[in-house]
Amino acid sequence: xxxxxxxxxxxxxxxxxxxxxxxxxxxxxxxxxxxxxxxxxxxxxxxxxxxxxxxxxxxxxxxxxxxxxxxxxxxxxxxxxxxxxxxxxxxxxxxxxxxxxxxxxxxxxxxxxxxxxxxxxxxxxxxxxxxxxxxxxxxxxxxxxxxxxxxxxxxxxxxxxxxxxxxxxxxxxxxxxxxxxxxxxxxxxxxxxxxxxxxxxxxxxxxxxxxxxxxxxxxxxxxxxxxxxxxxxxxxxxxxxx
Amino acid sequence: xxxxxxxxxxxxxxxxxxxxxxxxxxxxxxxxxxxxxxxxxxxxxxxxxxxxxxxxxxxxxxxxxxxxxxxxxxxxxxxxxxxxxxxxxxxxxxxxxxxxxxxxxxxxxxxxxxxxxxxxxxxxxxxxxxxxxxxxxxxxxxxxxxxxxxxxxxxxxxxxxxxxxxxxxxxxxxxxxxxxxxxxxxxxxxxxxxxxxxxxxxxxxxxxxxxxxxxxxxxxxxxxxxxxxxxxxxxxxxxxxx
DNA sequence: CGGCTGCTTGATCGCTCTCAAATGGGGTGG
DNA sequence: CCACCCCATTTGAGAGCGATCAAGCAGCCG
Numbered sequence: 001x002x003x004x005x006x007x008x009x010x011x012x013x014x015x016x017x018x019x020x021x022x023x024x025x026x027x028x029x030x031x032x033x034x035x036x037x038x039x040x041x042x043x044x045x046x047x048x049x050x051x052x053x054x055x056x057x058x059x060x061x062x063x064x065x066x067x068x069x070x071x072x073x074x075x076x077x078x079x080x081x082x083x084x085x086x087x088x089x090x091x092x093x094x095x096x097x098x099x100x101x102x103x104x105x106x107x108x109x110x111x112x113x114x115x116x117x118x119x120x121x122x123x124x125x126x127x128x129x130x131x132x133x134x135x136x137x138x139x140x141x142x143x144x145x146x147x148x149x150x151x152x153x154x155x156x157x158x159x160x161x162x163x164x165x166x167x168x169x170x171x172x173x174x175x176x177x178x179x180x181x182x183x184x185x186x187x188x189x190x191x192x193x194x195x196x197x198x199x200x201x202x203x204x205x206x207x208x209x210x211x212x213x214x215x216x217x218x219x220x221x222x223x224x225x226x227x228x229x230x231x232x233x234x235x236x237x238x239x240x241x242x
Numbered sequence: 243x244x245x246x247x248x249x250x251x252x253x254x255x256x257x258x259x260x261x262x263x264x265x266x267x268x269x270x271x272x273x274x275x276x277x278x279x280x281x282x283x284x285x286x287x288x289x290x291x292x293x294x295x296x297x298x299x300x301x302x303x304x305x306x307x308x309x310x311x312x313x314x315x316x317x318x319x320x321x322x323x324x325x326x327x328x329x330x331x332x333x334x335x336x337x338x339x340x341x342x343x344x345x346x347x348x349x350x351x352x353x354x355x356x357x358x359x360x361x362x363x364x365x366x367x368x369x370x371x372x373x374x375x376x377x378x379x380x381x382x383x384x385x386x387x388x389x390x391x392x393x394x395x396x397x398x399x400x401x402x403x404x405x406x407x408x409x410x411x412x413x414x415x416x417x418x419x420x421x422x423x424x425x426x427x428x429x430x431x432x433x434x435x436x437x438x439x440x441x442x443x444x445x446x447x448x449x450x451x452x453x454x455x456x457x458x459x460x461x462x463x464x465x466x467x468x469x470x471x472x473x474x475x476x477x478x479x480x481x482x483x484x
Numbered sequence: 485c486g487g488c489t490g491c492t493t494g495a496t497c498g499c500t501c502t503c504a505a506a507t508g509g510g511g512t513g514g
Numbered sequence: 515c516c517a518c519c520c521c522a523t524t525t526g527a528g529a530g531c532g533a534t535c536a537a538g539c540a541g542c543c544g
Contacts (some may be wrong), residue, residue, distance in 0.1 A: 067385065069393050071393070071475070073392075075388065075389045075392050075393065089378070091374060092374045092375050092377065092378025092379075092381075093375045094382070098385065125367055125370070128370045128374060129370060131374055132334045132335070132370060132374055132377065133334050133335045135334065135374065135377040135378060135381060136331070136333070136334025136335060137334075138381060139334075139377060139381055139384065140340055143309065143319060143340065143384060145388060146317065146388050146391065147309055147311060147315075147317045149391050149392060149435065150315075150391060150435030151311050151315040151317065153531075153532090154532070184491090185490075185491065185492095186490080193391065193392030193393070194533085195532080197493090197532085197533075198531095198532060198533075200491060201492085201493080203491095204493085215491090215541080216489090216490060216491070216542075217490075232312075233313070395499075396499080396500070426523090427524095436500075437500080437501060438522085438523080439500090439501075439502085439524085439525090440499095440500060440501075442522095442523060443500095443525080445523095446524070446525085457509080457522095457523090458508090458509060458510075458521085458523075
């Protein structure tokens with residue numbers, strides 16, 4: 001057994017989408033082929049343009065994947081939390097990473113190189129089908145975001161982004177739902193295709209009406225249903241008929 | 243042999259990305275499981291929200307896939323030509339089509355239902371890997387478009403869209419490259435996240451400077467390099483240093 | 485406690501959408 | 515074959531959303 005992976009870790013691994021449907025022995029085999037890589041906040045797992053050697057599954061922490069344009073504009077492709085796959089470029093035959101993966105918090109991830117992954121897929125073809133499912137979901141997700149960007153105004157897009165982030169990385173606290181990792185105005189702007197100035201203005205507005213409460217890289221949603229109203233363009237709250 | 247598929251058709255089928263790497267006998271097996279479906283212009287292969295039963299590969303003609311928002315805005319997800327896969331939702335376990343596939347010209351397509359596809363994948367696992375590759379490419383493509391939409395101005399996005407359409411469906415004619423299928427201002431607008439008015443204005447401008455020549459659902463690019471300049475934001479032509 | 489980094493806020497500009505109306509090409513039916 | 519009608523397109527005027535430029539402010543970490 002190449003690497004001594006802890007039992008609780010293996011349990012999480014068996015719940016990862018990519019390895020769903022594998023039995024205990026098979027998960028052990030997968031775990032044995034994994035290399036564990038830790039990063040502290042602001043370090044990167046890989047950089048845009050680098051040769052794509054590794055697939056990762058995040059074990060602990062939070063990362064963001066961002067793409068930089070030739071002009072220097074940045075766009076957030078996605079956030080990922082524990083149990084989520086990222087850097088899956090080698091899986092589908094890509095040769096270079098199209099974006100950079102940056103640790104937002106201190107992180108730990110499993111990594112498999114291309115050769116290991118190919119071997120695992122031959123051993124357990126189910127992995128390929130799971131990967132297919134993952135990519136399909138990812139495709140649907142980005143298409144939604146594209147549609148939003150093409151047809152909705154900034155305020156709606158930010159509302160949607162926050163709701164999504166809350167549902168995948170939200171923590172219930174007294175008074176609302178807290179985004180459980182550091183999230184700057186800039187991050188939100190790069191996620192929704194706007195500027196940090198506009199995000200700041202909108203969050204300030206929401207704060208005044210009591211919808212959210214936010215500080216330095218920290219956002220708490222006090223009334224999710226209010227954000228839903230905004231996202232669906234019921235203008236300001238569900239009171240339209242005077 | 244369930245269906246008598248013509249020999250030239252089988253040759254095209256063997257060049258389709260999804261079936262790459264299969265030998266003649268295997269392609270025959272694939273062909274045998276296919277159902278041929280013809281549509282005339284403006285008919286649809288499937289509609290958004292319908293149960294996703296079929297995967298298609300276009301044999302002849304051209305289709306567009308578009309998504310409609312609850313508010314009625316439309317966004318073009320992609321165009322597809324001969325040899326291209328579309329409606330591949332069942333491949334990755336989706337249950338409903340996220341968009342509608344409309345024939346732009348008269349079309350002919352092969353179709354496999356989910357059961358047939360599952361059987362083929364078990365017979366020839368290579369198909370699953372090809373599908374993975376296809377989805378990865380699709381993902382990269384839509385991410386580029388997202389990035390453009392988030393960071394570039396309308397004029398650049400239209401220039402890029404035209405160049406892309408020209409490279410996948412362009413025909414060299416005297417005086418330039420002709421988009422070889424009917425393409426309206428509205429289509430371009432839905433592809434680039436703008437309005438037909440803005441597209442019309444921009445094309446008119448380009449026509450006056452001799453960059454393109456266009457008419458009713460017809461566009462010819464006279465100077466592709468000029469469009470490249472615009473796409474890469476060298477403002478107007480490669481003359482910046484006075 | 486100091487400096488850095490992230491946030492706020494004002495003022496202005498301009499790109500692009502919206503609304504409105506006219507034009508013209510092409511296919512269809514008589 | 516011609517005339518008509520429909521649909522795609524063009525073009526104008528105006529408004530407004532959001533970007534850009536420019537300071538100033540405030541947590542937080544070292």
